[in-house]
Amino acid sequence: MDNFELVNALVLISNFVLIPALSYGSQLALATLSLTIIYGVLRFSNFAQADWMSFGTMTTILFTWYLQSLGITGGFLPTALIALPFAIIVTALFCLLIDRSVYSFYRKKKSQPIVLMIVSVGVMFILQAIVRFIIGPNDRKFFDGEKYIVHALDFKDYFGLSEGLTIKSTQLITLIVAIIAMVSLFYFLQRTKMGKSMRAYSNNEDLALLSGINPERVVLITWVIASALITTAGVLYGLDKSFKPFTYFNLLLPMFAAAIVGGIGSPIGAVIGGYVIAFSEITLTYAYKKFFIYLLPENLEPSGLMQVLSTDYKFAISFIILVIVLIVRPTGIVKGKII
């Protein structure tokens, strides 16, 4: 085995496992942060989360089309990034409308969390109907701009390898945007007055009220931040792959799994959980045949695909991790709020 084989194998793994898992993990981490913030402050598991993500992405797509019709594009960056702030505003306003008309009634009545959870199922239906009504149930690609940062062919020619490293620009954008979003969120939660009052409210509602924190303001800010996070996550996912309402709906389980694995209600846990779920989904469903062909001498080459689980069972992986965590450490990796 020479060194080239080793490099080839490494490039292969980073193409199909490391880089995709890193970008999918970042998207999932943002979405889970949104879920966990709603859970921490408003105290219910929001089943409408995934369809809320479709709503935000749909709004972004509509703004993108509008900008493109005006002739404004992002140049080598996707136009959706320019549309994103507008879409966040619209999504947040829409969320506040839903909060005023639906959720606030139960909050004032101090209903049990499970009632709010069922209410969120109703909201899920309505959001799903709106999204399908406006943009339809089909697959949509809204990516424009430069597609690759490192292109496989160029890389191969330059280094003389048989595997070419590919980095899609969406993957890099995802990482950068996600890091910016996370850093500013943690800065907000830890350092600003509003963030501190949010954490106080989440920790102990009565004490927070006694110290003069305005609950309505906390709720409002929570919805705005959660909308911003979920819309960003949805847009990054859509840029990377494509936008389809049903696919987005299916992200609900990985999101919940990530929240619980990380420790529900804990923002850091949400980030860790997102990456754990993403990495396990991709490492366990990747077929390592080619990887071993590079690494092993010819007579030891594997005959099968060398795949732990077929890609059809992606859901199963989130679920199995969820179950293991529930059995072994029900509080999650970072100790969450309550079990």
Next chain:
Amino acid sequence: MTDNLRAPLAFAFMGILLAIVGFTQSWSVSLSIINLCLISSIMAIGVNLQWGYGGLFNAGVMGFTALGGLTAVLVSYDPVYEAWDKAGIGILISAVILILSITLVMFAYRNISSPQFRNTSIVLIVIAALIGINSFYGPSIDVIESINPAKTGFLGGLGLPIVFSWVIAAFVAGLVAWVIGRITLRLRSDYLAIATLGISEIVIAIVKHEDWLSRGVKNVSGLDRPVPYEIELQQSEWFINLVERINYATLNSVQTISLRQELLNDLIIISSGVFVKLCYVGLFLSVLLLIFYLSHLALNSPWGRMLRAIRDNEVAASAMGKNIFAQHLQIFIIGSAIIGIAGAMLTTLDGQFTPGSYRPLRFTFIIWLMVIVGGSGNNLGSIFGGFFVWFIWIEAEPLSIGFMNLLASGFEYDNPIRMHLLGSAAHLRLFIMGLLLLLALRFMPRGVIPERILKK
């Protein structure tokens, strides 16, 4: 309106709705709706036992329904002997390895005290099991799926009458519920919801992709039927006589013999369809009544009172020495078993098993809507909810198309807005369902037929 009058009024209203469909569309349509209403009511009773009496949120109704459907296939379909001969052993060995490794992991987890040794041994067992299963399982399924793939390509079933599957489905669904319940019921309620959501997705993934077991998205059709076929009825003497006797007056008003024969033939064809549906109604109705009666007995016993006490105040019930976890587990298993029965019945009614048709909205959240609209904590309410919500679900489509036509009537024929409005009419149904749920929760949180609170 007193609570006593609510139930009869609600059912009378439902009867009128179904009669309107019968008169305006056709009795055949009305009977098909009734059949699905009956199955939905059974599912709703299952969910109601879990939620209304046990306070447990099961977000995986779809999974248990699909398990019931799969059981119907595995019980009733004739075995594919060729597949068993060539690859049955491989599948059995993989199953044995799977069970053995799970037992070993459980044993290691419980009995090895040193954490380091425990974890390494668990990992080793899992790896050994994966290698073992892969070496038997992969080749066997390739063989099975290559045998006559256009017609079978799977192991087939036991070849028993399909009605047996209704009972077996209860056990299968109950077994899965036991596993899920053991893991999640000790934790807070959200976890049960999320775990059941997960297991239902996994069940669907398995029936969709394990072709050797269920033919996957190729569907299994031509299942055994517990009722006669239309074509047999149309040729049997007694049925023709029956139709003749019922329509005596109409037939006699016809002058010529040939016209009379023609009319009789039409009537026989229509009546045979109606008769088959009536047979199903009879079957499903008896199952529904049996389940309703049994749960009525159970819930009015000390056991039922204990369940409600736990639901209303866990701490107090626990202080009285009730084992909350065990009771939750019991009611969760019973509810899931009932959902499993309904799933098997649904597949029986369809005569085919189509894994691609299981969608969480249709099979999980609509059932929830039935329970909440009907009145959680009251089985009569769940039956009404099953009828009413299913009726709305069916009739929402023509209604929304009509509504969209009205909205679009102002536009030119080929106006894009008009085309868009008409094309998206189907999605209005989801909106109606969501709105119904939110309105019910807000303005009628106890449902149409609320739970009866017994006063001393």
